[in-house]
Amino acid sequence: xxxxxxxxxICLFLTAxxxxxxxxxxxxxxxxSSTRPKLKLTxxxxxxDAEKEDNKVHTKKQKMRTVFSQAQLCALRERFQRQRYLNxxxxxxxxxxxxxxxxxxxTWFQNQRxxxxxxxxxxxxxxxxxxxxxxxxxxxxxxPPSYFAYSIPKTxxxxxxxxxxxxxxxxxxxxxxxxxxxxxx
DNA sequence: CGTCCCTTAGTT
DNA sequence: AACTAAGGGACG
Numbered sequence: 001x002x003x004x005x006x007x008x009x010i011c012l013f014l015t016a017x018x019x020x021x022x023x024x025x026x027x028x029x030x031x032x033s034s035t036r037p038k039l040k041l042t043x044x045x046x047x048x049d050a051e052k053e054d055n056k057v058h059t060k061k062q063k064m065r066t067v068f069s070q071a072q073l074c075a076l077r078e079r080f081q082r083q084r085y086l087n088x089x090x091x092x093x094x095x096x097x098x099x100x101x102x103x104x105x106x107t108w109f110q111n112q113r114x115x116x117x118x119x120x121x122x123x124x125x126x127x128x129x130x131x132x133x134x135x136x137x138x139x140x141x142x143x144p145p146s147y148f149a150y151s152i153p154k155t156x157x158x159x160x161x162x163x164x165x166x167x168x169x170x171x172x173x174x175x176x177x178x179x180x181x182x183x184x185x
Numbered sequence: 186c187g188t189c190c191c192t193t194a195g196t197t
Numbered sequence: 198a199a200c201t202a203a204g205g206g207a208c209g
Contacts, residue, residue, distance in 0.1 A: 065195040065202050088187090107203060110188070115201080117189095 068108075072098045076105070080112050 068076070075098055079086070086094065086109060095105040 063194055063203060067196070068202085085188090104202080106187080108201095110190095111201065111203085113188090114190075 066104065068100075072100065076108055076112075080109065084109070084113060084116075 075094075079094060083090075086105070091105045091109075092102055094100075095102045098105070100108075
């Protein structure tokens with residue numbers, strides 16, 4: 001039912017992929033110990049992941065912010081379009097492909113979810129004011145970023161039915177994502 | 186553990 | 198100033 005429309009949107013996104021070329025997948029030093037990409041596709045390696053162990057005696061806790069390449073962002077966004085929640089191995093696979101760490105992918109998806117949530121809230125406020133709600137799903141722009149519904153996954157685990165009633169159509173989309181996420185193995 | 190949420194801080 | 202990667206705490 002819904003998957004058809006969703007996939008249609010995905011196709012749109014893919015065909016009209018706004019990725020500014022850049023075939024680069026520059027190495028992103030995994031600032032994290034857990035789950036690093038085991039296969040390095042592109043050779044040039046970091047050589048500076050030494051900071052994690054306290055070898056840098058007392059250089060402050062400088063936050064190391066990695067700048068994702070356009071190719072990486074494009075791939076992440078494309079994936080997010082159709083799947084907002086990835087399970088462990090899906091994230092590992094994706095991180096390996098993009099040469100990012102597992103934690104980076106996990107963090108990116110979380111941040112993206114929050115961003116989406118913020119965006120939705122603003123949209124809702126907008127429509128709440130004067131512009132009346134025309135439809136349910138069609139209110140959101142179809143092309144990137146096509147932020148459909150968001151929802152709360154933690155409560156999905158706990159009380160699925162409760163939230164399903166609460167969010168209705170919005171939840172339906174989300175629960176579909178979660179469902180495919182959990183059961184697609 | 187993963188996620189939500191808020192916060193911090195690097196990059197543009 | 199906006200965006201957003203990453204840190205940290207709370208919760209299940």
